[in-house]
Amino acid sequence: MPRILIVEDEAIIRSALRRLLERHEYQVSEAGSVAEALEHDPQRFDLVISDLRLPGEEGTALIEAAAPAPVLIMTSYASMRSAVDTLKLGAVDYVAKPFDHDELLATVAKALENHAPSPAPAAERSASPPQEMIGNCTAMQVVYNRIRKTAPADVTVLIQGESGTGKELVARAIHRQSRRAKAPLICVNCAAIPETLIESELFGHEKGAFTGASAARTGLVEAADGGTLFLDEIGELPLDAQARLLRVLQEGEIRKIGSVETRHVDVRLIAATHRDLSALSKSGEFRLDLYYRLNVMQIDLPPLREREDDILEIADVLLEGACRRHQREGLKLSRAARRDIRDYPWPGNVRELENALERGVILAEGNLIHPDDLGLKPATGTHYPPAKKSAPAPTPETSDDEEDLSLEDYFQHFVLEHQDQMSETELAQKLGISRKCLWERRQRLGIPRKKSPRSRSA
Structure with a gap:
């Protein structure tokens, strides 16, 4: 179904034109000015029909802004001069108001036919997410x-x-x-x-x-x-x-x-x-x-915490994939888990969300994944500096956390003490990890990398 954007400041004319086009199976959106039209991203439409005289900028401003979508200009100030000037600026055609319905529909059909994109460009003009990308915020x-x-x-x-x-x-x-x-x-x-x-x-x-x-x-x-x-x-x-x-x-x-x-x-x-x-x-x-x-x-790219409208949609897609991998189809997030996912700051972004859902699928008992299954604790929202002594009474979970933090303390101390004398490869070998793992821990703990002079790496 062809998509058409109507840009007209008179609501009565705009509504009448919309009803006319929708009766002939066109998908129609409306705007009352050039500024409002730009908020609709006119490039994603198959045709823009705009009045010439608009509050603020004239309708001809959309000719360039909407490209490659064609722009059909309409005006009550009908004259040969304005028609020629409009066409010179790149308008696909010109219609005088009051317009004849049949004439307008014929002009619209002609404009769409002459500027119909090939399948590949049509896909390129789409504002929908590319393959594998999720979210519409x-x-x-x-x-x-x-x-x-x-x-x-x-x-x-x-x-x-x-x-x-x-x-x-x-x-x-x-x-x-x-x-x-x-x-x-x-x-x-x-x-x-x-x-x-x-x-x-x-x-x-x-x-x-x-x-x-x-x-x-x-x-x-x-x-x-x-x-x-x-x-x-x-x-x-x-x-x-x-x-x-x-x-x-x-x-x-x-x-x-x-x-x-x-x-x-x-x-x-x-x-x-x-x-x-x-x-x-x-x-x-x-x-x-x-x-x-x-x-x-x-x-x-925005971080996940700035994509509030997308977080739960992304979580549902990632959860479906995790359920398939672990053969646990039918698992759902509880209401409390969805609330925690929405409110959590996600310092590790989509990768951290995927890991949390994977953990939830593995640990969940029954048909619902609860907050405890996800393992989202407030302390994990800030990775550095590590928490010190004001911890709650020991539990199995906090004991594991303290052990992890002691290892991170050791890693941080070792890297800061030796990075001026060792290359990244030597540091990784001494720590018994890969260079990629060393780099990832640097990012997580906020330890900047010190570039060593090339003369020293001979």
Whole structure:
């Protein structure tokens, strides 16, 4: 059913036109001014019918704002001059008031037929969430519209948001809606690869380029040739690798480690971070020229605590998936559990919500998941600093918490004491964990990473 937006300040005319169009199976929305029309996001409609004379801006202001949706202008100030001027500005057609119903319907049908999008663009113009993304709050509508507008434009995109907000889902949505959808999407977490290997992983190396390089290897940038490269947590990329990446963006060229030859690559880069790259560039931890190259289009993802209208919808979808995985179909959240989920601040965002629901599915007895099954305690809303002595009387649960906090105290003390003398890889080895786990605990405990000079990592 075609969607039409009517922009008319006279309510009687607006209502009459709406009834006429709805009788002929059109889906109609209304606005009384250009400003009100912009709140409806006119780009998602198949046609905009606007009066020329409106309070504030004239209806012709919508011609550009609604593009690529066609705009049909109507006015009681009918004259050849105004008709020509309106068409020159890009209006699809012009109708004089009072209009003949049959004539108007014919003009509307013609405008829709001449500007009917092909199936792919129609999907791109939709304001509904991209595949795998859930929620329709105002903040996410802004994200969806930015994805839709950004995806066809072959430019670099910087996605910013807290950990667990779904930055990779945004990258996948951009890739699927882009002209590169049939080419590969290569996803890389820069924090999960040791500093000594990151350049080799991204740009490749020749046989014998360094100790252990027993064969030539193609880098992930080259593997994404013709497609999209998604670099998550790009703020963790070492400075040397940043310089190489800048070369890729500026010249479209890569050079493998140990090679003297350059190779051309055609890659669209999407980067993501939870850190302030502008601040990092001022402190010298991130190249300012690379930041400017990355920040062509920016998409800011809201944290889950700012998506109150979406939290329960997301929880229901994640719960359904957890029930399928554990073969416990039919489980529901109790009223108290839904209230706690809605009110909890979710510092870990969607990832933390998913873990809580997984826990609830496993622990629930009967057909309802209760707050105790989710394990959402007030203390977990603030991860740092750890709570000290003013604790309630010991229970099995608080004993477990105290043990966890003592381990976190040890981790925090060890990292702060040795991070100036050890690399991230050495710290992880001493702690008996992976480098990715080290990075994740840093984020959870709020311990900033100290960049070591490259001369010391030889």
